[in-house]
Each structure stands twice: as structure tokens, then as C-alpha cells.
Amino acid sequence: MALFDLPLDELREYRSASTAPDDFDAFWAETLAEAREYDLDARFEPVDTGLSTVEVFDVTFAGFGGHPVKGWLTLPAGADAPLALVVQFIGYGGGRGLPHEHLLWASTGRAHFVMDTRGQGSEWGAGGSTADPVGGAPAYPGFMTRGIDAPQNYYYRRVFTDAVRAVEAARSHPLTDASRTVAIGSSQGGGIALAVGALVPDLAGVAPDVPFLCDFPRATTLTDRQPYREIGLYLRTHRGRTEETLRTLSYFDGVHFAARGRAPALFSTALEDETCPPSTVFAAFNAWAHEDKRIEVYEFNDHEGGGPYQEAVKLRWMRAYA
DSSP states (O other), rough: OOOOOOOOHHHHTTOOOOOOTTTTHHHHHHHHHHHSOOOOOEEEEEEEESOOOOOOOEEEEEEEGGGGEEEEEETTTTTTEEEEEEEEETTTTTOOOOOOOTTTTTGOOEEEEEOOOOOSSSSSSSSSOOOOOOOOOOOOOOTTTTTTTTGOOOHHHHHHHOOOOOOOOOOOOOSSSEEEEEEEEETHHHHHHHHHHHHSTSEEEEESSOOSOOOOOHHHHHHHHHHHHHHHHHHSSTTTTHHHHHHHHHTTTTHHTTTTTOOOOOEEEEOOOOOHHHHHHHHHHHHHEEEEEEEEHHHHHHTTTTTHHHHHHHHHHHHTTO
């Protein structure tokens, strides 16, 4: 796919036309307060992985509604003092997989926590372990329209709440340093990291790569690639519900979380990315509230973005923050 979105000089100035609901902050404050009525109950069970350079823990904690959410915590072997912490969120359809798939960040001497995404983990990778016990109104197959009839019911309300609780769970381990916590993720994981960057007030940094869940009004009309296309296909059947659907999505738009971003940030985008179009990524980047921010642009890549090259950029960037 050749370049299909705005020219790069226009992307650097692009601002989303989406507006946050008046009760956006109150909605999320109430949501997190309800979640914290449940004991976090973070449990760390050692796992025999056959790996000698790291120690791995199978983690369970209480997420949205007190529902059990899984994760892996990986520490450098022999760690005996609190470590900088990297909390990672996963791309659409994937699960936490197996521990040996997550060795990069522990190899840098940091603690690494990867959160399983509720209800996902059956599309690619080595699977997930977290159910989503909440039902909902009729939806198009996938996750984008589950509970889209109202913000209180929407699927990503549960996921973003799980993500905040994941940071709290990871920080509760005695070998993690809460003051040096960075949230990262690619695609859906990048969108989740944006939400965490607004909802957790004291992160050291946020690094979303080719983030999904940004600038819904533009994304849903610019690209016909999944998963954004799920929304259009839902509306093709449920005629006349566009306004209420976009209202629900406005509570979960990465642009509005970015406007509340409280930490230094490193973004990345790819100019041939039809899954998460570059204008939607720049919409979030340009809205990011913290002045210490930068974006890496990969001119001839699709949704793979910078791949290992972007990982190398993050490795260098993170030295200054965690």
C-alpha cells in the first residue's frame, strides 16, 4: 500500500475533531473507585520455565469487577533490590503467551510485567488465560462493539480498568520500584498504554507503538481494515446508531487520554499503516499533554511499524526514565 493518509507535514499539525464528553474524568474516576472496592489480591506463583537468567511468576490479580486477570512477572535471576518496572500490554487478539516469549526487558535488568487481555488470546500467539465473564448487547464478531450500547457496558472499560490494576499489582511486588514504572505496548497494547498514561498519575514514561483505539471518528471512516471495520459493519446492520456509538467510543478514545498524559512519551507510527492510520496516531501524539514527547516515523512500513528497530529506540530512550 502506498501512502494513503495526510502528508507528513500535515500529520505533524493534525488535530482530531473528536471532543471528550463533559463527564470523561468523572466517568473514569468512578470506574476506578468501583474497581478498588475489591481487594487487589495480587498473587505471584513461581514458575519452573527452564530459564536460568530470569525468574518468572504466574500472576493473578483482581481487575474490573474483581474478576481474576492473569499476567507474567519476569525478573532478572538473583535480583535482591527493587528494579525499574516495564508494564506491557498486548496487541488485539493475542494473549500473554508463554514466559520465554517475554525476555527482552528482564534482560536489561528491569522487572517486566505483561498483562493478559480478558477474553482475547485466541487469534495469534501462544494463547491467553483470562476470561471475560461479562455479557452484553448484540455485537459484531470481535471485541470492538461488545457493550457499545453504553459507556458503562463497553468492553474496553473493563480492559482499561484491568490495565490500571495491572500496574498496581506489578508495583505491589517487593522487587519492583513504583517510582520507575513505564507502560508500553503496540497496536491495541499501545492504546491501552495511552489510557494508563492518563489514569495512573505517576508513571515515569509511556511508549505506545502504532497505537490502536485513537481518533475513532476518523479511523472508522478512513480505513476498511479490521479491527476498526468491525464498527462500520456493526453500524451497517444497526442503522441509525452512529451518534450514540461514537458517543460511547468517545470515553475510550486515545486522543482524550493523551490530553491527560502525565509522563514523558515515545510514540511510533508507520505511514503505510492501514490498521492504525498515521493521522490517528498523530492525533494522539499531538494531543499528548506532557511536553517531553517524541515520535518515530517509519515511512514505508505498514502495521509492523518499526519492529525490532523501534525496540532498539525504546531501549535507548528508556535509560533516561527507568
